[in-house]
Amino acid sequence: MKIQISPDSKTTFAFVYFLFTFMLLWEWLRPLQAFTDTANTFIFVFFIGISFLLAFLRVRWYMTFPVKIIIILFMLHGLFFDGVFFSFLWLKDLFQDLMFNFRLMPNADWVNMTSSFRTLLFFILLWLLVYLIHYWILYQKRILLFFVLTLIYITVLDTFTPYDASLAIVRTVIIGFFMLGMLYLDRLKKVENLNMKRLTSFRWILPLFAFISLSIVLAIFAPKASPQWPDPVPYITAIGREGGEGGMQRIGYSQNDEQLGGGFVEDDTEVFIHVSSDTQYWRIETKDVYTGKGWEASDPEAELEEITNFNELNWTDERVETKSLKSTIMINNSYRHLHVMYPLGLSAIETENQLSFYFNQNTELITPFRENEGSRQEFMSYEISYDLPSYPLNEMRKEQSFASVPEGFIERYTQLPDSLPSRVRELAIRITANEDNQFDKVKAIESYLGSDEFSYDKEDVAIPEGNQDYVDQFLFDTLRGYCDNFSTSMIVLLRSIDIPARWVKGYTEGEFVKNVTNTEKEYRVTNNNAHSWVEVYFDGVGWVPFEPTKGFVNPYDLTFDYKAVEEQEQEIEQEEPTVQEEQEQPQTPEKPEQEKQEMNSESENEQAGRNFLNIRLDSTAVYITIAVMLLIGLAIYKTRMKWLPLLIIRKYRKRTDDQVFFLAYDSLLKQFDRFGMKRKDSQTLREYAQSIDDYFQMEHMTVLTKNYERALYRRDNAKEEWMRSAELWENLIKKTSS
Structure with missing residues (x-):
């Protein structure tokens, strides 16, 4: 049984x-x-x-x-x-x-x-x-x-x-x-x-x-034995370091970039720690003269100028959408360089001892001291404010006229040595042949360097010899290297087709350490995070970072247009009638007090409606509302066996047409399915009716099924069969709610 x-x-x-x-x-x-x-x-x-x-x-x-x-x-x-x-x-x-x-x-x-x-x-x-x-x-x-x-x-x-x-x-x-x-x-x-x-x-x-x-x-x-094996992480991260000192340089920031190439030994010495709510690259300086072997500054003797207004340090157009953020930086005591690590869009720097800051207009290096002044103890930590940009894609795809740039700007950032092999320029033309705007050409070159033809390598990296060009060697001979190879090659390819670009060096965001608050995280930046990347100039946008190095992700976002374009147009439309109203104001009779109150009331209602619609994700009320709605929905669903039978009975009780019996019987079968007594595929209607009657210890379902079959095979008396069976059907429906 x-x-x-x-x-x-x-x-x-x-x-x-x-x-x-x-x-x-x-x-x-x-x-x-x-x-x-x-x-x-x-x-x-x-x-x-x-x-x-x-x-x-x-x-x-x-x-x-x-x-x-x-x-x-x-x-x-x-x-x-x-x-x-x-x-x-x-x-x-x-x-x-x-x-x-x-x-x-x-x-x-x-x-x-x-x-x-x-x-x-x-x-x-x-x-x-x-x-x-x-x-x-x-x-x-x-x-x-x-x-x-x-x-x-x-x-x-x-x-x-x-x-x-x-x-x-x-x-x-x-x-x-x-x-x-x-x-x-x-x-x-x-x-x-x-x-x-x-x-x-x-x-x-x-x-x-x-x-x-x-x-x-x-x-x-239970007693626990100590670990039998040593921690594998230091061993794994140390692989490749041993025996790598011969002829190799140690990774990290260096002021001299005249000779690029060669492998390096990793170094996890801490440079600084920063607490930030978003990720970005940390700039130190830029270089603009490519020599065929490395990078130099076009004006190495440029003097440092004191920054009196950070708003004058504009890297992007004022119409570019930005997000205002802050970061706190704590520099390691052993770091020997006295420059500022800062993100693109820097707007303010604050220190406890109220230091002044100096800016090199040529390389964009920022330091709290003039030449041969200051010490690490005076500059250990600082807080920065910056406006993180999101670059407008539509604007970057427009035709570039460069009408507003200073004289000599394009020549400076499209400079290439006369010794550059012609096949580099031919490669750039071939890569960008199918593109019709500057942005897509830049992305085509970036994607080409990220293809499977090239590989990221920190050790087996060649150094150009004799008259060999650094970029030409990488693009056509070795096809392997690290960030300097990828970034320099992208800039040279861009410049060879007259797209202004420059070389930027600094650090990546570093390694995540811990959550400081719900929005702020702490990162540790080491010498291993030293990095170089590309910035391309777009008319009407400014300097835009690109990341050609394999395995690295550009931390900057794209948007589709300038910030608040629609809002600016609405403000202009709203300002014009305001001026006209001011001119016509003496001729306009004062509105009755009642009309003013009605207008104020309507304005309040409109504002309330806007506030109701302007729901943001970080609103606690939203989640409370969703939770309440879910609980109500769950309660309705869990009690459906109480109220659903009443709705079904009300739907069919007063119907007397020829189809009502068939529809009502089908609804009864579905209701028993919800109740947990689903009809098996192998069961006939009479077998299923018998199992229902056995469960409820009655014979209502069997009688109702016989009447249903008579109505089904003899369509001429379906209405009469329903009139005789309606009470049985209603009693069975009610059984599922008990």
Whole structure:
């Protein structure tokens, strides 16, 4: 004799499965904020939580799909786009962003994809992952592979990154063992065709719980041996250093760049630590004269000028969209250079001892001291303010006239030695032959250097001999090198087709150390982070950084137009009527007090409406509202068996047409399906009706089914059969709500 399974028991186990799986997937997201630059990981946790909830409630795909799309769009808008979400005007920017990234995909140009597109891809990945895990659990009844992968993931991160996974490993093991035991029971019931009551299932779960609890206690209190193997990280990072001193230079900042080439030995000596809320490159200086062997400054004797107004240091056009940020820099006491490391868009520098700062107009090097003055003890830390730019793509694709640049500017930044081999210029022309604007030509050369033809190498790097050109050697002979090779080659290729570009050197953002606040992170910059990159000049935009070196990602973002273009046009439109109103004001009669009050009231209502629509991602009220709506939706869904039968009865009770019996009977079958008594594929209607009557201990369903079959095969009396069966049908519907 088979035991009837309670639907509540199945629901309880399914909820536990989904909850535990959600917690396992959460372990994949927890470390992201600790060892990567990923911020706001809570939005991804929220998304997978909603996805698992919808899967648990068995909501149809045509409902879950739009819900997830709306959540993704809401998150993307809050993170990357301006304007009011419900106006949907920002969708145009999103569409343009997608088109830009889709054009990069055929060339596998992954590093230049925008942050918004990567976030969208991550949401889609999580969506697919939730679906896959849902299939593993409910249909395959297996979790071992995902459990093992999770353990490997967090243990590797615990070993090789700053993330502390001690508690994560414990949580994962506990959840994984519970899931393995419970899913094995489900597979056993399926194979043996067993039906168990809830109490029988708990007899399996309780020993499992006791065994896992005992294992945890023993693991906590048992003596633990010290590590038998040494820490592998120092050994791995040291590979390649030994024996590399002969003829090699040590990596780091150097003032002399006249002779480039040759390998180097890594050096993790700390240069500075910075606390920042965004990532960017740290500039030190630029060079503009390419000699065929390296770089020099066109005016090496240029004097330092005291900075009286940082707003005069303009690297970008004032119309370029920027984000105001601050960073705190603490320089290592052993760092011997007395220059400032600063990001593009620098607007202020502050020190405790109120130092003045001096600027080299030729190289853009900034220092707190004049020549041969000052000491490290006087300049150990400083705070900077800067306006991080987002460069307008549409403007950079326009024709470049360079009408507003100073005299000699283009000649200075397109300078090349007469000894440059002609095949370098021919290569640049060939790479950019299919492009019709400066930006696309620059990107074509950047992509070419990032192709599989070239490889990044820090040791086996050639030095040009005799009359051999440094760039020509790299582009046509060795095809291997590090940042100096890639950046210098890109600049020479650009200059050979009359695109102004310059060489910039400094440091990358460094290695993540820890979270300081919710928005600020601490980074450690060492000599290994010394780097060089490219800046290209665009008319109407300014100097724009590009990153040709393989394995490096440009930290600067692209936008599609100048900042607040639409806002400026609206301000102009609003200002013109204002002037006219002022001129006509004496002739305009004063409005009645009541009319003023009505206008004020309307204005307040409009403002309230705008405030209501202008919902931002960082608003606590938004998440409270979403949570309340989800709870209300969950409550409605969980109580559907109480109110849904009443709606069904009301829908069919007063109908007397020929089709009502067939529609009402079909609704009854669906209601029993929701109740947990689904009709099997092999069951006839009469067999299914008999199982319903056995469950409720009556004969209503059998009688109703016989009447339904008579109406089905004898269509002429369907109305009469319904009149005789309506009461039976209503009683059966009510049974599902009891």
